[in-house]
Amino acid sequence: MFHQLRVSAVEPLTDDAVALTLAVPPELREAFRHTPGQHIALRRRTADGAEIRRTYSICAPAGPEPVVRVGIRLVEGGEFSTYAFKELAVGDTVEAMAPTGRFVLEPRAGxxxxxxxxxxxxxxxxxxxxxxxxxxxxxxxxxxxxxxxxxxxxxxxxxxxxxxxxxxxxxxxxxxxxxxxxxxxxxxxxxxxxxxxxxxxxxxxxxxxxxxxxxxxxxxxxxxxxxxxxxxxxxxxxxxxxVDEAPATAATPPPGARTPAHTTLTATLAGRSGAWPVQDGESLLETVLRARADAPYACKGGVCGTCRAYLVAGEVRMDRNFALEPEETDAGYVLACQSHPVTAEVELDFDR
The missing domain is CATH 3.40.50.80 (Nucleotide-binding domain of ferredoxin-NADP reductase (FNR) module)
Structure with a gap:
C-alpha cells in the first residue's frame, strides 16, 4: 500500500545526488519505523497515466520517531531519479510504501x-x-x-x-x-x-x-x-x-525443465486469495497484477526483493535473483517478478 508523504527537505549531496526527507504524519509513524538497512518504494504517476516505481534505502538512523531520509543519485535516462533531482521541492507530495527489506542489522554487540x-x-x-x-x-x-x-x-x-x-x-x-x-x-x-x-x-x-x-x-x-x-x-x-539488463537467454528453461502449456496460479495477498491462468511468457508477478493492482513490486529486476513470496505448492524457475539470501530460497521463498511456472498448478503466498 502506498501512502502520501510530504517532502520536508531536499539537500544536495553531490553534483548528481540529493537527499530527500519525507515527513511522516502521526498516524503512519508505526508503519514507517524502519530497521537499519531497509528501503522504501516510491511511486510517481506520469501525465499519461504511466506508473514509475523505484526503491531507495533509508540513510537515517533508526529510532522511535521514524525519519524517512533517502539518497537519490541521478541516473542517465532514469525517469524517477531525474524527477527527484530536478523537480521535487519542499511541500510536494510523494507516494511511498512502508519500509521493507532484509539487508539489515539489528544492533548488537560485536x-x-x-x-x-x-x-x-x-x-x-x-x-x-x-x-x-x-x-x-x-x-x-x-x-x-x-x-x-x-x-x-x-x-x-x-x-x-x-x-x-x-x-x-x-x-x-x-x-x-x-x-x-x-x-x-x-x-x-x-x-x-x-x-x-x-x-x-x-x-x-x-x-x-x-x-x-x-x-x-x-x-x-x-x-x-x-x-x-x-x-x-x-x-x-x-x-x-x-545490475545490467538480463541476458537474452535468461528466460530459457534449464535442461530438464518443462513449461506447461496451461498453468493456473493461486495467490494470497493481503488476506485475499484468487486463481488466474498464466499467460504465455509472463512472470507470476505479471499474472497477479492483471487482477490485483496492489501486488507488491518495485524494480521488476530481481534486485529489490519487494515482490518476495512463499511458494506454497508447485515448482517455478527464477530468471535471476539478486535479492534473496540462500537461506530464504532454501526455505521456499521466490521473487515473483522473476518466477515462471514449471508445473501446471502453482500457489504463492505474499503474506507469509
Whole structure:
C-alpha cells in the first residue's frame, strides 16, 4: 500500500545526488519505523497515466520517531531519479510504501564491516550510525569505493561518525578515477585487490557480519574475496544497487525443465486469495497484477526483493535473483517478478 508523504527537505549531496526527507504524519509513524538497512518504494504517476516505481534505502538512523531520509543519485535516462533531482521541492507530495527489506542489522554487540560502492553507502550509513549509537561496545569498519571525491555521497555524515566514535569506527576510502595524496591508491576494489587488502585491515574471519552493497561487480568480487579468505556464507549479507539488463537467454528453461502449456496460479495477498491462468511468457508477478493492482513490486529486476513470496505448492524457475539470501530460497521463498511456472498448478503466498 502506498501512502502520501510530504517532502520536508531536499539537500544536495553531490553534483548528481540529493537527499530527500519525507515527513511522516502521526498516524503512519508505526508503519514507517524502519530497521537499519531497509528501503522504501516510491511511486510517481506520469501525465499519461504511466506508473514509475523505484526503491531507495533509508540513510537515517533508526529510532522511535521514524525519519524517512533517502539518497537519490541521478541516473542517465532514469525517469524517477531525474524527477527527484530536478523537480521535487519542499511541500510536494510523494507516494511511498512502508519500509521493507532484509539487508539489515539489528544492533548488537560485536565487530561488523561493510564494503560499499557509490550509492551503496545509503543503507550502510543507517546500519553503522544506529549500531554505534545503541551499542557502546560495538565496532564498525567501513570500506568504501567511489569514482571521485566529488562524487562521494554522505561525506559529512561519515566524517561525523569518525569524529564521534574514533575508537569504534574505522574508515577506509578508495577512489577509482583520480589520484589522492592519502588513503588507498586509486583503482577499483576488485576481488584480487580485496583479497590482499582485507587481512591487513582487520581480522577477516572474526567479523560478526559483512555487509556488501553497491554495483553487482563490486558485490560479487567482494563476496568471492571473503569466501576465499575463509568467511562463512551466513556472515555475508548483500544488496545490489545496479545490475545490467538480463541476458537474452535468461528466460530459457534449464535442461530438464518443462513449461506447461496451461498453468493456473493461486495467490494470497493481503488476506485475499484468487486463481488466474498464466499467460504465455509472463512472470507470476505479471499474472497477479492483471487482477490485483496492489501486488507488491518495485524494480521488476530481481534486485529489490519487494515482490518476495512463499511458494506454497508447485515448482517455478527464477530468471535471476539478486535479492534473496540462500537461506530464504532454501526455505521456499521466490521473487515473483522473476518466477515462471514449471508445473501446471502453482500457489504463492505474499503474506507469509
Amino acid at each position: 565487530h561488523f564491516a561493510a564494503i560499499v560502492g557509490g550509492s551503496g553507502i545509503t543503507p550502510v550509513l543507517s546500519i553503522a550510525a544506529t549500531l554505534l549509537l545503541r551499542e557502546p561496545t560495538a565496532r564498525f569498519t567501513l570500506i568504501r569505493s567511489d569514482r571521485t571525491v566529488a562524487s562521494t555521497m554522505f561525506l559529512e555524515e561519515v566524517a561525523d561518525l569518525k569524529d564521534r566514535y574514533p575508537d569504534r569506527f574505522q574508515l577506509v576510502t578508495a577512489v577509482s578515477r583520480e589520484e589522492r595524496q592519502s588513503g588507498l591508491p586509486s583503482g577499483r576494489l576488485d576481488r584480487e585487490r580485496l583479497t590482499g587488502l582485507l587481512p591487513a585491515l582487520l581480522p577477516v574471519t572474526e567479523i560478526d557480519g559483512w555487509y556488501l552493497c553497491g554495483p553487482l561487480g563490486l558485490v560479487a568480487g567482494a563476496e568471492r574475496a571473503l569466501r576465499g579468505l575463509g568467511v562463512r556464507r551466513n556472515r555475508i549479507h548483500e544488496e545490489i544497487f545496479h
